[in-house]
Amino acid sequence: MKLPFTDVSSGAVTTLVETVVTTPASTSANTSITTAAGIDRQVALSRVGGDAELLKEIAQLFIDDYPRAMEDIRQAADRGDAKSLERSAHGLKGSVANFGAPSAVEAARKLESMGRAAQLSEAQQVIHTLELALAALRPELESL
Numbered sequence: 001m002k003l004p005f006t007d008v009s010s011g012a013v014t015t016l017v018e019t020v021v022t023t024p025a026s027t028s029a030n031t032s033i034t035t036a037a038g039i040d041r042q043v044a045l046s047r048v049g050g051d052a053e054l055l056k057e058i059a060q061l062f063i064d065d066y067p068r069a070m071e072d073i074r075q076a077a078d079r080g081d082a083k084s085l086e087r088s089a090h091g092l093k094g095s096v097a098n099f100g101a102p103s104a105v106e107a108a109r110k111l112e113s114m115g116r117a118a119q120l121s122e123a124q125q126v127i128h129t130l131e132l133a134l135a136a137l138r139p140e141l142e143s144l
Helices: 011-020 039-047 052-079 082-097 102-118 123-142
Strands: none
Touching: 039 052, 052 082, 052 102, 052 123, 082 102, 082 123, 102 123
């Protein structure tokens, strides 16, 4: 199922993702506040040495690239190609982790694990969860 990312209400998606994906909060004393679907600006900035302009550029590259990565993930799941699913989910997980986005990272991690174990029976459900998390993340990335 392909989501029309530009037509999705960010508030509705965030609420749904927070209901579907439970991510434990960090226990670090230096934790910044983030929604389950959103970015952790402190983490994201730390990944680029505090350079807000570089973060903005990386966010734009991600926005441009993640639809292709999602298509690769969907196609791999549709074909039952566990190795390709693992590889594509791993790449997306690494990219989205740069923004400290726990819901998207967790969904991509689950897909990667499913691919590694060649257990794809729930892949479509997790892909849907990942799509929702990315749809909620996109407006935050665009606002950087």
